[in-house]
Amino acid sequence: xxxxxxxxxxxxxxxxxxxxxxxxxxxxxxxxxxxxxxxxxxxxxxxxxxxxxxxxxxxxxxxxxxxxxxxxxxxxxxxxxxxxxxxxxxxxxxxxxxxxxxxxxxxxxxxxxxxxxxxxxxxxxxxxxxxxxxxxxxxxxxxxxxxxxxxxxxxxxxxxxxxxxxxxxxxxxxxxxxxxxxxxxxxxxxxxxxxxxxxxxxxxxxxxxxxxxxxxxxxxxxxxxxxxxxxxxxxxxxxxxxxxxxxxxxxxxxxxxxxxxxxxxxxxxxxxxxxxxxxxxx
Amino acid sequence: xxxxxxxxxxxxxxxxxxxxxxxxxxxxxxxxxxxxxxxxxxxxxxxxxxxxxxxxxxxx
Numbered sequence: 454x455x456x457x458x459x460x461x462x463x464x465x466x467x468x469x470x471x472x473x474x475x476x477x478x479x480x481x482x483x484x485x486x487x488x489x490x491x492x493x494x495x496x497x498x499x500x501x502x503x504x505x506x507x508x509x510x511x512x513x514x515x516x517x518x519x520x521x522x523x524x525x526x527x528x529x530x531x532x533x534x535x536x537x538x539x540x541x542x543x544x545x546x547x548x549x550x551x552x553x554x555x556x557x558x559x560x561x562x563x564x565x566x567x568x569x570x571x572x573x574x575x576x577x578x579x580x581x582x583x584x585x586x587x588x589x590x591x592x593x594x595x596x597x598x599x600x601x602x603x604x605x606x607x608x609x610x611x612x613x614x615x616x617x618x619x620x621x622x623x624x625x626x627x628x629x630x631x632x633x634x635x636x637x638x639x640x641x642x643x644x645x646x647x648x649x650x651x652x653x654x655x656x657x658x659x660x661x662x663x664x665x666x667x668x669x670x671x672x673x674x675x676x677x678x679x680x681x682x683x684x685x686x687x688x689x690x691x692x693x694x695x696x697x698x699x700x701x702x703x704x705x706x707x708x709x710x711x712x713x714x715x716x717x718x719x720x721x722x723x724x725x726x727x728x729x730x731x732x733x734x735x
Numbered sequence: 736x737x738x739x740x741x742x743x744x745x746x747x748x749x750x751x752x753x754x755x756x757x758x759x760x761x762x763x764x765x766x767x768x769x770x771x772x773x774x775x776x777x778x779x780x781x782x783x784x785x786x787x788x789x790x791x792x793x794x795x
Binding site for chain 2: 462463465468472509510585586587588590613704707708
């Protein structure tokens, strides 16, 4: 019987759904808290056949993936996918290279360059995001030069080296919602609208999820974006604009617990099935 | 359903957990609202500790 390793740093409701879905399929699961692992290639003996990476910590998760791949364990998502999706600038570059619509963006390291980048992006408002990070944290919508200078000075003085690589994105007007589409193996399996009166629509920040039908346009852009970043199990944030859909961000260790009920789709079940499929293809 | 519980390390209240609680799961103390993490689970008794603070690289 196949054993699914669930790499984690904490057990959330999402991981419980995955455990339950695996159980329903007669699979064994091994919960691997990577904070207690010793990734020594001379001594580490994996007791699972395929791994699903579910770490809350991106940095720790990336190392776990790379180690397990090096000892021959297939991991979903792969290190290549995690490297691209774990960094907003690299995600934007991958989408742009593949001609997938995404809001205009730039990366700068200083205030003079940031001022110029805002002009190139079409003026204020402009959004500043950390390259690494999630849940809508540390996003800044700068409406004028004063705000831009304040944000960048704070990053420069208080931030880690990572925070000093400043990702900037053109602000996109949204109709009080965006779309979170769940994409597995290139196929959009379901989607929710994340409704919010705030410009940050993350459900972690109070956005309310309702079912969103999968239209041909959504299916097509999801497939193209998946191909652009290397496939796997992905959750994409999509904006509806007057020019059509555009991909804002792509998450590679997606949270989905609030989306199974409104969509009626077992996202956890589809994730487990995909992992089994990857193992069988080995 | 087996009752699972532990003691809050912050306020000493008895914290009831769901029967499908797991080690490394984060729970809240119903009394003091502290975020707690399940360190171990033996025969329906959970050992709880203060949960780590959210770090810069946390997310999905």
